[in-house]
Amino acid sequence: MAKSYISPSTKQAIFTRAQGYCEYCKSPADFTTEPFSIEHIQPVSKDGSNDFLNLALACLGCNIIKSDKTEFTDPISLHLSSLFNPRTMSWEEHFMWDETSTLIIGKTATGRATIEALNLNRRPLKNLRRALIAIGEHPPE
Numbered sequence: 001m002a003k004s005y006i007s008p009s010t011k012q013a014i015f016t017r018a019q020g021y022c023e024y025c026k027s028p029a030d031f032t033t034e035p036f037s038i039e040h041i042q043p044v045s046k047d048g049s050n051d052f053l054n055l056a057l058a059c060l061g062c063n064i065i066k067s068d069k070t071e072f073t074d075p076i077s078l079h080l081s082s083l084f085n086p087r088t089m090s091w092e093e094h095f096m097w098d099e100t101s102t103l104i105i106g107k108t109a110t111g112r113a114t115i116e117a118l119n120l121n122r123r124p125l126k127n128l129r130r131a132l133i134a135i136g137e138h139p140p141e
Contacts, residue, residue: 004050006038014038018057023086024066025104025120026140027059027128034060041085043068056086061125065118072117074109081113101139102129
């Protein structure tokens with residue numbers, strides 16, 4: 001399938017809307033080594049569009065790992081659950097930081113499934129969060 005085109009102005013608007021943070025793991029673009037991507041929440045391969053409401057800012061890791069996933073198994077209920085949709089869902093409703101602010105905890109089936117599917121607590125993210133805490137840049141407000 002051909003790669004869909006997203007204009008530079010749309011990319012900038014998405015970056016601004018996300019305040020420069022990955023909309024899944026909350027990593028800040030200013031402190032990562034790889035450029036962020038514009039991610040299709042509903043993948044193009046599953047009839048997703050380039051509509052502004054179907055696009056999210058994602059770090060390279062979250063974008064690659066998510067790929068074309070739209071649901072995943074909740075590790076508690078063992079049922080399939082929709083993944084977090086940054087356009088229609090509130091991050092705070094589905095996720096929270098642990099007491100150290102280095103781990104993301106799922107508060108709902110969607111949150112837990114998304115953490116598992118995107119590996120939101122992978123070691124490089126935990127290391128980045130620790131470093132950002134040390135300089136007063138984490139957690140995001």
